[in-house]
Amino acid sequence: MAIGIFGLLEVMLIFINAIAILNEDRFLAKIGWGRQVADPYGQESIKARLVNLISAVRTLMRIPLIGLNIVAILYLVILG
Amino acid sequence: MQFGRSAVMAGQEYVEQNLNRWVNRAALQPYFNVSNSYVVNKLKLLVFPWRHKLWTRILKRSETTGETIGYLAPRDDINAPDLYIPVMAFVTYVLLVAISAGTSNKFSPEILGPTASSALAVIILEFTIIKLCVYVLNITSDVPILDLLAYSGYKFVGIIVSIMVQLSKAPSSVFWSVFLYTGAATGFFLLRSLRYVILPEASAGTVLPPQRKRRIHFLICLSVLQFGFMWILV
Numbered sequence: 001m002a003i004g005i006f007g008l009l010e011v012m013l014i015f016i017n018a019i020a021i022l023n024e025d026r027f028l029a030k031i032g033w034g035r036q037v038a039d040p041y042g043q044e045s046i047k048a049r050l051v052n053l054i055s056a057v058r059t060l061m062r063i064p065l066i067g068l069n070i071v072a073i074l075y076l077v078i079l080g
Numbered sequence: 081m082q083f084g085r086s087a088v089m090a091g092q093e094y095v096e097q098n099l100n101r102w103v104n105r106a107a108l109q110p111y112f113n114v115s116n117s118y119v120v121n122k123l124k125l126l127v128f129p130w131r132h133k134l135w136t137r138i139l140k141r142s143e144t145t146g147e148t149i150g151y152l153a154p155r156d157d158i159n160a161p162d163l164y165i166p167v168m169a170f171v172t173y174v175l176l177v178a179i180s181a182g183t184s185n186k187f188s189p190e191i192l193g194p195t196a197s198s199a200l201a202v203i204i205l206e207f208t209i210i211k212l213c214v215y216v217l218n219i220t221s222d223v224p225i226l227d228l229l230a231y232s233g234y235k236f237v238g239i240i241v242s243i244m245v246q247l248s249k250a251p252s253s254v255f256w257s258v259f260l261y262t263g264a265a266t267g268f269f270l271l272r273s274l275r276y277v278i279l280p281e282a283s284a285g286t287v288l289p290p291q292r293k294r295r296i297h298f299l300i301c302l303s304v305l306q307f308g309f310m311w312i313l314v
Contacts, residue, residue, distance in 0.1 A: 003201055
């Protein structure tokens with residue numbers, strides 16, 4: 001009984017939050033993880049895939065995350 | 081009498097309608113198309129996978145045109161993933177944990193919920209890891225989600241065997257050797273089954289050697305991870 005399903009969902013939410021707050025100009029570009037031009041031929045390296053994933057999470061999840069965080073906070077305040 | 085029957089019929093229809101809205105029955109049905117001999121053979125294979133030779137699934141061909149349309153159902157093909165064994169093993173696992181709590185007089189009904197929840201959490205965690213690695217490694221084979229769930233659910237069979245040994249008051253050395261054996265068997269089974277998911281033969285030409293190597297490493301890591309998942313659950 002290490003961790004329940006809600007605990008796991010919480011962990012995932014916190015991880016996505018962590019990815020979403022990485023700043024493109026101040027942080028990612030400095031360590032060479034800034035957004036690159038996508039390789040149209042598909043044979044990308046692991047790093048390129050990760051960079052893509054981060055930028056996708058940052059653009060796509062920003063607004064849903066607000067709602068998800070509110071739901072999680074309410075759940076933890078009331079039932080946690 | 082007539083009125084009762086029509087009421088039951090209407091109820092059935094209502095349930096069916098609502099069920100179809102939430103669950104895709106047509107996609108789910110082949111996973112439960114099992115026979116007794118399939119279940120027995122699959123359980124044997126899960127406990128002793130070392131001598132099994134052929135791990136590819138059999139393609140189903142259309143009767144009229146001869147084109148391939150998906151795979152054969154588990155009833156006719158032992159290598160096809162089913163959901164019957166994982167679901168049953170999951171329920172059995174939850175009950176067995178409750179029994180083992182009962183033998184040490186620690187049983188309370190509240191045990192059942194957290195056990196099921198943590199088992200589900202392990203399955204979801206494994207599923208997320210696989211999906212993430214499939215994305216990062218740029219693997220383009222489209223595996224149905226239910227296949228992955230089935231493969232990660234098979235580990236409950238090994239866990240059940242380990243818990244049975246634990247329940248029979250065997251010495252801890254026997255328990256650990258049984259646990260290591262079932263872990264290795266589950267890992268090996270997963271290694272051979274998922275090989276055709278992660279290293280598709282058809283696109284062998286487009287996979288570069290370093291990429292292939294990375295995928296094999298991922299497969300091996302995944303099978304070693306089975307020990308960890310099983311240890312959490314035992």
